[in-house]
Structures are given as C-alpha cells and as structure tokens.
Amino acid sequence: MNVTIPTLTSEFYGASLPVYSLCVGSVVAMLQGVSKRFGSDKAVLAVLLLSLFAALGGVFFGAPSVETSYLNGGYLVGDLGRVGQGLILGIALVVTLMFSATFLRRKFLRGEVASLFLMIVTGMAVMVASDDIITLFIGLELSSIGLYALVGYINPSRRSQEGAIKYFVLGAFATSLLLFGFALLYVATGTLRLSDMAQILPKLLDHNWVRLGVLFALSGLGFKLGLAPFHLWAPDTYEAAPTGITALMATAVKVMVLVVVVRFFAGSLGAVYDVWLPATMFLAMVSMIVGNVMALVQASVKRMLAYSSVAHSGYMAIALCALGGTSNDFPVAALLYYLIGYSIISLGAFSVLMWLENDQNDNLLIDDLAGLAKKHPWAAFAMAVFMFSFAGMPPTVGFMGKFFVFNAALSNQLYSLVIIGLVGSAISLFYYLRIIVRMYMSEPVRVAVPLVPNRSWLVCGIVGTAVVANLALGTLLPEQLLKSLVSTSQEVAAKKVKLAPVAKAH
Amino acid sequence: MISINHYLALATVMFLCGTLGVLFRRNLLLVLMSVELMLNAVNLVFVAGSRLVNNLDGQVMVFFIITVAACEAGVGLAMVIALYRRYGTVETSFLRMLRG
Amino acid sequence: MLFWLILFLPLFGAVLNGLVLRRASKTVSHVVGSAALVGAFICALLTYLDFMRSGGHAQVIPGMEWIEAGSFKAPFNYILDRLSGMMLLIITGIGSLIHIYAGGYMHEEKNTYRFFAYLNLFVFMMLQLVMGDNLLVMFIGWEGVGLCSYLLIGYWYESDDNAAAGMKAFLVNRIGDIGFLLGIFLTFQTFHTVSFSQLKELILTAGASLNGEQIHAIGWITLALFVGACGKSAQLPLYVWLPDAMAGPTPVSALIHAATMVTAGVYMMTRVNFLFYLAPTTQMIVASVGAATALFAATIALVQYDIKKVLAYSTVSQLGYMVLGCGLGAYTAGVFHLFTHACFKALLFLGAGSVITAMHHKQDMREMGGLRKYMPVTHLVMLIGVLAIIGFPGFSGFFSKDEILWKAWTAGDRFHILWGMGTIAAVCTAFYMVRLLMLTFYGPNRSDHHTREHLHETSVVMWGPLVVLALLSFGGGYLNVPHVIPFPEHGLFEEYLAPVLAIPAQAAEHWEHLHAEHEAGEEWAVMAVSVLGMLLASFSAILLYGRGFSPLSTALATRFQGIHRTLSNKYYVDEFYASAVVLPLKDMSYFLWKIVDVAIIDGIVNGVSQACMLVSGLTSFRMSGSLHRHGMVMLVGILCMLTVLLF
C-alpha cells in the first residue's frame, strides 16, 4: 500500500494563513497570560488585532481563485469558504474592538481570554473551510467549548455562570445528537467526506438510516443555529454572556453553521432534499412563530434580541429550504445577503448596548433605554435604524435581505413559509418598536444605575459604519454585494445535482 | 449472524439511556456522565460502521470523539467545580435565575 | 355682455360685501347690495326686451367649458327663452324690491355686510338655476340657493334654534338633491347629454323612435327629478324645512322662501316638461302630491298663531297648487301661479315683516290686533295681498288658482278628487288668510303697553316696495284671463309660454284633454263653487276673529280639541320624523360606532395583538428556566421532525 504524504505547498500556506495566524496568535496570547511584562491589555490587544488582520489578509489575498481542497480534502477553500471566513473574522475584529472600548476591556484583554477568543475564531475558520465531517466536528467543538468558557467566565457572576452551564449541557447534548446523525450517515454512505456523500446519496433515496441521520444532524446544527425548538438555550445564554460574546454568538456562530449547512444541503444532501426539506421547513416555521411571539414580552434587551435572532434564523432557514428547489442559484446569494445584513445589524445593535453597559448594569432592560434619544441622540438614532432594519423596513439592508430570501423561497413555491414569514415580520415590528418607543417617546425613568457611557471614537466609528453599511446595502449598493455573492452561489450550484437549467437574470 | 443492525440497536439503547439521563437527572455530574454515555453510543455506531463499510474513517472519528469527550469532560467538570463553589451544590434545580 | 352683467353683478356685490367691505357701515352694505340687484334688474329688463323684440326664440348663450370627462360634458352654457326670461325678471325685480326693503328691516343690526353678501349670492345662484342650459349648471344653482338659504336662515346664528333650522333646511333639501342627482345620472345614461336644449331637440325630433326602455327610463328620470322638486318646493313629505326656515330674517323669507327659491322645483319641472309629458305615471304622482300638499298645509295654517308660520304654511299650500298644475300637464297654469304667487306672497311676507318690525320682533298674532290705525299703508297692501291669495275675483290669485282648479276638473274623472282637495284647500286658505288679517289689523289691540307706544308706520324704504308689489298682486292676474270671462285679452300668458312647452308626439294623445273645448257653463260652475266657498270661509273668519278672538272661536277650539291640537301641532309630523327617522338613524350610528367599530372591528384588531402578547407571556414563562425543560423541548422537537419525516 503506498502512502501519499500530503505535500505542503506555498499555495496551501497562503490559503490556510487565516487558520495559522489565528493559531499563532492564540498561542502567543496564551503565553502573554502568564507573563507580567508582556501581558498588558495593550499588548494583548495588539496580538489580537495583528493575528486577526493577518487572517483577514490571508482571506483576501491568500485564497485560491477556484475552490480547492488541500491536505487530501481536509481544508477546502473557495468563494463560499472565503465569504464565511471573511465574515467571521470581520465579526471577530469588531467584537474585539468593541470589547477594547467598553467596560470589559481589562477582563477581555487578558492573555488567556484572548487566547480562547482566538481559538474560537480558529475553530470557526476551520469549520467553514472543511470538506469532511471530522474537521467540521473538530472546528465546531473548538468554537463551542471555547464559547462555553467565555460565556460564563470573562466576567463571572451567578447569572453568567448559570447561562454558561445551561449552554454547556445543552450544547454537549446537541453535539451528541449531531454525532449520532453523522454516525448514521457514515454507516449508510461509508464516507465522512461531504463531496463523496453527494455521489453516494442519490443511490440511497428513501433509506431510513439516511433519514434518521439527516434528522439528528439537522437537530444538532439547528441547535447551534438557534432554530426553534432547539433554541431555548439562546435567550438564557444571550442574556448571561457578556454582550460582545452575545454578538459573536448571534452572528459568527450563525455564519459558521450556515455555511456548513449550505454545503450539506446544496452539496452532499442535495439528492435527498425530500428528507431535509420538510424537517427544515418545520424548523423554519416554528422558529419564526416562536421567536417572534416570545420576543413580544421580554423585558431584557438582550433576551428580546435572542428571540429575535431565533426568528431571523427562521428566515434564513427559509432560504435554506429554497436550496432544495430547482429553480435557480439565487438562494445561496439570498441567504448570504441576509446573513451579511443580519450580521451588520446585530453587531451594530449589540455595539450600542455594549457601549451603554457598565459594571453595575450589564444586562440592559428595555426600560433602561427610556429617554435615550434625549441623552444620546445619535446612539438612539443608530439603534432605531437597527431596529427598523431588523424588522425589515426599507431602506435598510434588512429589507433587501428579506426581499431576496422571500424571492428565493417563492421561486421554489414555498408559499406556506413565506406566509408565516410575513406574519412573523408583522409581529416582529411590534417588539422592535418597543425599543424605539422607549427611546424616543418615553420620558427617562429613574433607573438604579444611570447609563453614562464614555465618549469613544472607536464606538462611534463602528456604529457609524454599521449604520452607513446598513443603509448603503439597503439602497445604493445591493447590486455590488449581490454580484459577488452570486458567484459564490454558482460555485455551490456547480456541485449540486442539477435537475433543471440555471436561469440567468435579465 | 450478528449484523450491523444489532449494533445500531444496541447503540440506540445506550443513546436512549444517555438521553434520559440528560433529561431527567438533576445532578450535574450525572448529566455529564449521561452525555458520555451518548458519545459512547455514537462511538459504537462509528466502529460498527467502519467494519461494515470497510473504511477506517469511522475509527479515526472515534479517536477524535474520544479526544473531544475528554476536553468536554475537562471543561464540564471545571464548570461543576465552579458551580459548586458558588452554590454549594451540583443540583441543576438551582439554575433558575434566567427565565422568561 | 348685458347678459353676463346680470349674472355677475350679484356675485360681484356678494364678493364686495362679503370679503372686502367687512368693516363698512350698514348703509354701504345696503347700497352696494341693492345697487347690484337693481343694476342686474335693469340689465335683465334690457336683455329681456331685446330678446322679446327679436321674436322670443330660445337661444343658448355659450360660456366656458366646465366639466369634461369621458363622454360627459357640461359647459357653463345658459339658456335664454321665454320661461327663463320671465324668471329673470321675477328674480331680479322682486329681488331688487326686497333688497331695498331689507335695508329698512335690518336697520337695528350692527352690521349687515354678511346679510347682503348672502342675499346677493343667493340671487346669483338663483340665476344660475334658472339660466343654466344643462342640468348640471342648474344643479349649481339648485344647491347654491340651498346653501344661501342655510346661511340666511341661520343668519342670527347665536341662537341654537336658528342654526338648527338652517341645517334642517339644508339637509332636507339634500335629500331632494339626491333625487335630482340620480335624475341627472339617469338622463345622461339614457340620452348621453344633460343639456336642456339638446334634450328637447332629441325628444321632439327623434321622439318617435324612443324605445320602451327609454320611455321606462324617462319614468324614473322624472320621478327622481320630482323628488328633487319635492325637496326644494317643499312638497310632502319633504316640506318640513320650510316652516322652520321662518327663523331667518323676514326679507329672506319673502325672497327665498316665498318668491323664488321654493318655486325652483316648479320651474325645473316646467323646464323639462317634455320629459314629464312622456311619463303619465309620474305626472299622476306629481299631481296627487301637489294636491295633498295644498290641502295638508292649508289645514295646518288654520290654527297657527305665529304670523310667519301661517304665511309659511300658506306658501307650502300654494306651492302644492303649482305642483298640482304641473302634474296636470297645465304648466302654464303652474308657472302663472308661480308668478302671481311670487308677487303676492312677497307682498304678504314683507307686510308681515313691517308688522313684525313695528311690533319689535314679536310674531305672535295673539299679541297684535287693531294695527290698522297705526299702519294704514301696510294694512292696505296686506289687504290687497290677502284678497289676491284667497282668489277674490279680479285679483291675481283668482285667475291663477282657478285656472289650476279648472284644469284639475277637466283632466278626467280620476282627477275630480284632486279638484276637490284643491277647492277645500282654497276654502281653508280664505279662512286662515282672513283670520290673519283680522287678528292683525282689526279688533282690539292686544299688545302690551310698551309695544303699543312705539307702534308706527314704517319708513318709505319699507313700504315703497310694498306698494309696487301690491300693484303687481292686483294686476298680474290680467295677463292670463280665462276665455269665459269677458275681457279684451284672453290667455296672454298661455300664448307667451307656448313655445316653451312641447308635448312629444307619442304622448300627444294622452294630453289632448288639455286643449279640449268645454262648455262655458261648466267653467262658470267650477269657478262659482270656489268663489262661494271662499266667501263663506272669509265671512266665517270675520265672524270668528273680526273683533279679536270671539267666544265662538275658543268654544270651537275646545269642542274640537283633538283636531285643534293635531293641527296646531302640525299633525305631529316633525315628531314623527324625529322618532321614526332621525332617532333610529342616530341610534344606529351610535351602535355602529360603539359596537361595530370600537368593539368588533377594532376589537378584532386589538384582540389579535393582545392574543399574541398573552400567548407570549404565558409560554415564555412556562417554557423556560429549567435546563431539563429545555432538553425536553429539544427532544420533543426531534420527535416532531421524526413524525414529519415518517408520515
């Protein structure tokens, strides 16, 4: 038996630069954690930024022009992977900067925490660029275990600890479910490689093992995505975690899982869409209903946003469902557009919250925002933009994303999903408006801990960029972004078992 | 003849036990043990599958799962200790601050 | 040019008074208002003479385009023919007199710019009504005079009653206007035009080719238009606004609610007489309503004490006659009565106005009496007016009213009952008018000391116009003398109006009785009956009220208490409308608002949101919190998905 030792080319190093630079960064940060001399928060921040920027550079300049897999299929980068990694790194960068500018600066910029943070990001970057289940699983665990720790122990308190433990136990449970599903798929197909699965599955239509495998795998992924009814960790954990980590969970984790799910649905499982389509539709419907309805009465902003993120996962799941259809290659573009939009909005909204929080009050209630428009008009304005954007009102990116997603869904005759989505959107407007009402239309109430945030150009810049990007992607620039995403979706579609010709836009 | 189906059934039983443990035991340590049980069920499926399909990927996967299980156990137990420090118990019923 | 002056002088006066001269003195307002009208009258007279000199053929004066949409066209075209020419003179002529008179009547007001602005505007609108060559321009005037009437009735708006009366007038008129509107729609739908001249040409030339459907439509058109006429001309059942309209200043009552506006219905029916001729059923209804109104209002007038109320009901009754005339196809008679009535009713109202002025705005006849010696001129002209209205032989009312009664008699056996009603109404008229005269001018003076001290004849500004009107009231009748009466000229008016009337060929047979020859004896007999009745009624009125309230009158009132109460309460019609129409409508509206709108429709809207909140509140609290619950929900989710997958 001849052994093919994988050759490590310079091209591979370029392509995997994101992962490597993050690994290096995490090790350095870890060492900083035990060094008095180099462990100052500034130094840690420098290491964080350096490695993140290096990784971003790798994403932009190192990746190959066509989708290539390295190390016998371990590492797969192409447009989709690049978009995923780019988004994750961008989110991580924003979270880092926001942490460095707010009250948790000293706690976050410790060597060990920074190291964990970078490792989480490493895991995500690995996961979105994987073609086999093992790598995918390792990447997933890397990010999950790190998050279990960061949720509860950056700024430990009863609340955050409780959230961490809930997240951990349920996460471990979900991992088991996911693995069980993978195991069944493995038994059925005899391979752990996604691209190979795609070749074998068409022969296994209607096989119960495949069905069960898909079912359990979907449950596990649904958990990470926060789809109802696997969502119940989300409100607790979002509320418990430091807001920066909440933002990371709300955005980067979704990016990570969705990219993988796209690979699954459009690639490996494309042939058995009649298995995952009804299940995903079920998840999407329940998510949209539960997320939107439950968010109505929440008192904590983060908790409300958690339920809202459940609902948004539901909308994204609509686009996932559209992947099963045959009509065109828009669904991926629509999904990614929605995802990018949602990430921008979430990051913006959580940034505003982070900025407002302080030591005594790190879990803002909606009532705490009363009269914000008077005290901090620009923050209130930004928050209002984000809320309208969440609700999907033009001229924001939220609307465009929703439009594209519904478009994808209706192209594939998913009427029921769209109807529930519409109802959900209408309901959702109500709770987003609650925040606006508090900010603009109520007088400030006396709160126990007044919100007196520091002025910070960094925060200003981040929130301002989010607002501008939000509006620009809703009005002037959708075409530019969309074009690049369409190439991504063509890459995905190229792998798919095609049943009908792909249509071109006029 | 013992076929793959038997192994799958056995794995299902283990998985069920683990699931019930997670769902119904109030002791956090027991919950963690139940998760280990579930992972073992998965391992069984992988190994049996590996034999079935003449492919060693499954066994490699088990290797990694064991690694991850160890990591999870380490982190989980650390959490249990931290919890115990704060609450003086490892009962999950004390975790009811976050709700609504 | 002169023609446009007629139209726009009053408008100009209205704008000047209403918007520019708001701070000017009463005199200026009065002069501006009257001058506009007198100017218009002079122009009208010149135009009219010119028109008659050129043969009196109808001519259309084109104006600006107005509404044009799809195939619908309604330009501001005006028609000048013998009918509108006559109306032109009546409106501007009597209008001028009343304007002049009003200066005196409104003497005690602080400022009168509003009053004269409204009056001028009214004249402008009335001219639109009579001159318009299409239904739509007529409708401008139709609603416009309604508006002015509303504003003028509510002139003293500080009293709630006046405002209410104005509103009532406007709304009841609007009911009629809906009929008018529907008539316009139907006309346009059937004939694709709303122009009178075109309609007339169409009916008369293409007349024979009218199909059954069109004839049927004409039936509905005329009925709808008649509803409009009922509103404006205060016929049953829409007459209720007119008595209340007396809340306005008396010159207004004279001009609007006696001489001009209320006759618009009669005018309109005459204008489209060719349509009405084609609709015998409608005509029958028109005639019946007219006769019923005449009788009905006359009986109410028998027992009223308010001098203006008596005159108001008398107006309603007289309008009934005109409508009866139209319904009989005797448009000449109707219009002739319109003319004479305009003169003598204006006279009576103005006379009553003088009395009221003298009495310091007291209108109750029980407080008057014996005014003859204080106000001789007024007494004289009022006497003429009364003689005219009761149809005393030789006075104008005699000629016009008897013409209508005669036409009713000759229309056929079915119409004898209408004749009977008309005659009884005439008898009643004689009774209540003489009663009015007696109670006001004869017998002892029943007013209080203070009032009596200030009783005096009015100024020349006020009695001057009265004299002119008195002459017209006396002499007007001779324009249309029946053939049986030996007089140099017979039926001048009939001849004059003949070109306006046109019986379409296919209806000619039905209406031939109009021109049938009758024995002179029959006509004399009919005349005799009404004259005898009139004399009898007058004498009994003198008997009962000649010296104040005679014991007999009070005895009669107590003897026939039921009837008396019914009559003095006007048959409880207002009460009936209030409880049968207005209140249910109000209740229904209230129900619609509180129950349907707030409780049901809004309740559903709010209920949906509240239900969401409720579900949200309940579930989010119950479902979360416990770690194990979360796991269970997940598991149940998997099982659900399993079910979805397997089945």
Next chain:
Amino acid sequence: MDFLNHHVLSLLTFVPLLTAFAVLLSPSLGLARWVSMLGSLLTFLLSIHVWYYFDGQTSGLQFTEIHNWIPTFGIKYIMGVDGLNLLLVVLTAFLTPLILLSVWHLDGSKQKAFLALFMSLECGMLGSLVAFDLVFFYIFWEAMLIPMYFLIGIWGGKNRIYATSKFIIYTFAGSLLMLAAMIVLYILHFEQTGIYTTSLLDLYGAPPAYPTQMWLFAAFAIAFAIKVPVFPFHTWLPDAHTEAPTAGSVILAGVMLKLGTYGLVRFAIPLFPEAVVSYAPLIVGLGVIGIVYGALNAWMQTDAKRMVAYSSVSHLGFVVIGSFALIGGGAALSPEALTGAIYQQINHGISTGALFFLVGVIYERRHTRLLADFGGLAKVMPWFGVMLIVATLSSVGLPGTGGFVGEFLILLGTFMASPLAGSVASLGVLLGAIYMLTLCRKILFGPITHEENKNLSDLTPREFAYLTPLAILAIVMGVFPNLFLDKIRPSIENLANNYKSYKIVAEAPALNEAGDKRAEASR
C-alpha cells in the same frame, strides 16, 4: 435645462431628503426653518416645472428616468409621471410648504428633528408617487412609514404610542402581503417571458393566469385598502389622526391616504385586469359601505379630529368606488368615474387638509378638540368661520367647489356601472352634509357657552397664509376643473378603455413640441 428635464423627478424626490439632512445639520432652529422652507419651495417649483411642461396630449410616461439598479434581479430605478400621478405630485409639493408654515412658530429642542422628518416624509411620498418599478416603489412606500411613525409618536397626543404603533404595524402588515405578491408576480413574469423584471413598463399588459391573478390582486388590494383605508381596515385611521400633530394629520389625510387609492389605480387594476372584474363588486360594495359607515360614525364623534378622520373614510370610499366602476360588462372602466376618482383625491387632499389645519388652529388656542368645548366661534373668529365654511362646503361637495366635480363624476360613473351602488353611494352626499354641518354648527354657531372662547383671537396672518391658498384652490378646482383635467385626460382614458391590456410608453424626457410652443408663447 436639458439636465433639469432629464432629472427633474430625481431632483424632485431627493431635494426634500437633502433638505432633511441640511436641516439636521443646521446650527440653529431659525436657520433650519428657512432651510426646510426653501427646500420645500424648491420642490414645489420643480413640481410646477413638471406640471408646466407636462404634455396633456399624450398618455405616455413623461420625464422618464431609467437606470439599472439591481440588474441581478432585474430591478430598475424608474421614475416618471403620467396623468395618474401628476396631480398628486403637485399636491404633495404644494401642501408641504403650507404645512411648514403652519409649524413655523413652534419651537423646542426637537423641532429641528420634526422638520427633518417632515422633509424625509415628503421624499418618501414623492418617491412612491413617481416610482415605476415595483421594488423601487415599495422602498419608498415603506420608508415613508418611518417618519410618519415618529411624527405621531413623538409629537402626538396622550394616546400617541398606541395610535402610532397601530398605524405602522397595520400598514406594515398589509404592505408585506403586497411584497409577497410582487415577488410572485415577478417570478411568474419570469416564467412567462424568461425575463426578470419588476418594471411596470414591462409588467403591464402581461398579466398572470387568472386564478393566480385573484390571489395577487387580493394581496395588492389589501395592502392598498389598509392604506386608503377601505371599510373593515380603517380603524387605525381615527386613532392616528386624533393623536397626530396637526401637520401630521394634514399630510396623512392630504397625501398618504391617497397613495392607497393611487396604488389601486396604478398597480392593482392594470396589473390584474381579470381579477378586477371578479373583485369589483366586492370592492365597490366595501367602498359603498365605507361611505355610509364612515359618515354615520363621523356623525357620532365628539372629537373634531376624529370626526374629520371618519369623514376621510367616507370620502375615500368615493374614490375607491370610482376606481372600480366597470362598464360594458367589464370591458372598460368608466372614464367619468375614474376621472372623478383622480380628481377627488386631489380635492380631498385640499379640503380635508384645510379642515385639519382649521381644527389645529382652534386646538392651538384652546388645547381641546372636543366639539362640546366650542360653539359660537363665528362671532369671535369670523375669518376662521369663513375658512371653515369653505372647507366644509368643499368637503360636502357643494357645486362650485372641487368636491362636487369629483363626487359627481364618481357617482355618475358608478351609477352607470351599477345603479344600485350609485344610488346608495349618493346617500353619502346627504350623510356627508349631516356630519359636516353638525361640525360647523357645534363649532361656529349657537351661543358662546364657554368663557374661554370669548377672547379667542381670529386668524393670524401666518394662518391666513396657509389657509387662503387652500380655500382658493378648493373653489378654483370647482369652477375651472379643466385646468387640471386637461392634463390628465389621455392617461385616464387610456387606462379606462384599455385596462385589460394596459400599456404605457415611456416618452423621451426631452421637451416635447407642445411644451416648447407653450414655453415660447409664454415669453
């Protein structure tokens, strides 16, 4: 000049938005006022430019501007005016400066924001009027809700949050339906023709199959019906009007509601002609119910603003039935009724706008809108009385005011389409008079019963300045309707007669010959 003609609609739409930014950035409130006023006047001038050079001889789309926007999805940036939206554009641009004038005297820390929101609202309204692409339209259509939401929510009355939330959620929910229908339409069009497009120029004349049309039409119609609002969807309106500040009420009644009826005419009818035939009886029925129901409800109100709000329900019922008067067994729309509907939109904007202004005038003096708190104001505020009566008369459709022309044509056309509907709708003429005169009587007439009312001051010159144009226009529109109708006739006839295969041609934006000649003649 050439640039202006090519881009006048873009300028018209975005000048208000730029003004909004300028207002926000201006250092003082005084400057902000002038900036907003100048911006709105500039917009008005631009709209007059459009009006003046608009060619009334053709039914084509004029001043068209087409750019690609999101070509991947076939979405374009198309703006244009034709007879259906010309008047509304001018009305919007006309009302805005008047409204700004009406809030000139208000100050306060938030007033700058008020002006900015108001200008962006104008942008939204103008944009949704001139947009000729479904998605492009939808963006404006929805974006418009946001400033309105704030206007009511921040400057509104006691119950403002309830009202404004109801307003935005209700409207938003309806719009979402329309969004879904738009997407389906777009996909079906693709399946028919292989072209992705949301441009109306392409979508007109290629309706989807019949049963689908029914659904799509229903979705569009509900969205617009909520905005109008048609009978069972109207309950947000009285709340929103009652709580809104005067300026908000004026623009809400004056323009925003019209967008609903405009949408019906622009989108629902020509896009789904066969569904129109099936749905017309239902819609006309609801319209007629709305007329009577709105009027009866208005009659019962004790709050002046609420009364006017319900009157809007009633009046817009006329516009709705006028838009759906099918004649010849569904072969065509009645051109008379359609003309009336378009005209009535404008007229309602003028008269109801004036009424809300007037209620605002007394509200400002007395801080109450309850009818019972007034009475006899004609004595102390004679000019106010004049204005109120003119507005009332226009509102009740007295001949000689614009209201008559509109209502008459609508009723005429409706009657010819369906005598029953026409007759019942005619009742609205009476009922309208009932509540409007009640309003007048309770405010103006009768004795002065409240001591506070004895010393009220009459209209100030500023109030005159914004009320007089409306009063004059109400009468001009009644006496010289051709001034307006001449411009829009071909468009209306094109739609009315060809609605089953409606097509509209985009004309070159350059000056057309007629415009040139007129321009020369005017020199």
Next chain:
Amino acid sequence: MSQELMFYATAFLITVCSVMVVTNRNPVVSAIYLVGDLFLLAAVFASLDAHFVAAIQVLVYAGAIVVLFMFVIMLLNLGPEGKAHLRIPAPELAVLVLTIIGFTTIGTLLLTGQAPGVGGEWSPEAIQANGGNTFTIAMVLFTKFTWPFEISSILILLAVIAAIVIAKKDKKQVVHD
C-alpha cells in the same frame, strides 16, 4: 454461534450498566457502572477488529475521563442523592414516555434497515495485509486527516486554558463550603 452469544451477553451487560448509570442515586456507583460500560464497549470494539480504538477507549475513557469524574466526586464530597432523585412530575413523564416510544421507533427503523452495501478499500484482510489495525489507522490519520489532527492540538490547548479560566478562583467570590 459463540460470537452471537458473546454479543448478546455483552449487549445485555451494556444495557444494564447504562441503565444503572442513569438510575443509580449514588454518583460514585454511577461512575463505576460507567467504567463497566466503557470496558464492555472496548470489548465490543475489539470484537469488531478495532483494536486501536478499543485500547484508546480503555486508556483515555476509563483511565482518564472517568477518573476525572471520580476526582471531582471526591473533591466535592458528593454522597448519595435523596430518594427524590428520580421523581418525575406528570408532564415530564409524558416526555419520558414519548422519548421511549420515539427511540423505540428509531431503533426499529435501524434494526430493519438494509445495509446499503457500499464498500471501501480497508477490508479486514486489507488491514491485515497493510500491517494491522493500528498501523493502518495511523496511516489514514496522518495522510487523510492530518489537518484535523493538527487542529485537535489547539482543541486540547483550548480545553486546558478553558478549564483554568473556569475553575480559577475569583478573589471576591464567596465560597459555600
């Protein structure tokens, strides 16, 4: 035949041990049953020719993980739980029943499914020929799965740091001992 007997016996014992792990009220006993489970499973692995994994199973799982559990139990001095440790309220009982029904269904489906018959290159014979199970696994691991193997080093590092971060004593924290 003996192989079958072996399997059923092991399967029975595994099931018993699993049930005991979940139901026993003493954590120490549960842990011991867990060890039993792991050993039995290792035996099953061995019977499936997965010698390397069987060895790892014993070494890492039984030898390291469960010992870690034991340590923690000792450290926290956890005794047997109260009698109520398995009292399940009614709604949860429904979930219990549903779960059992559901998993019975799943088990039935798994039992009845036909193996699809896909085959790879590493038949037991091929493995023997290649130098045995462990060697072959190493070969696969270091060729096909190099990348995850490398990443797993980070994972372990992460677990270490995470455990430190989590268990580190906060000075302000109140200790409830």
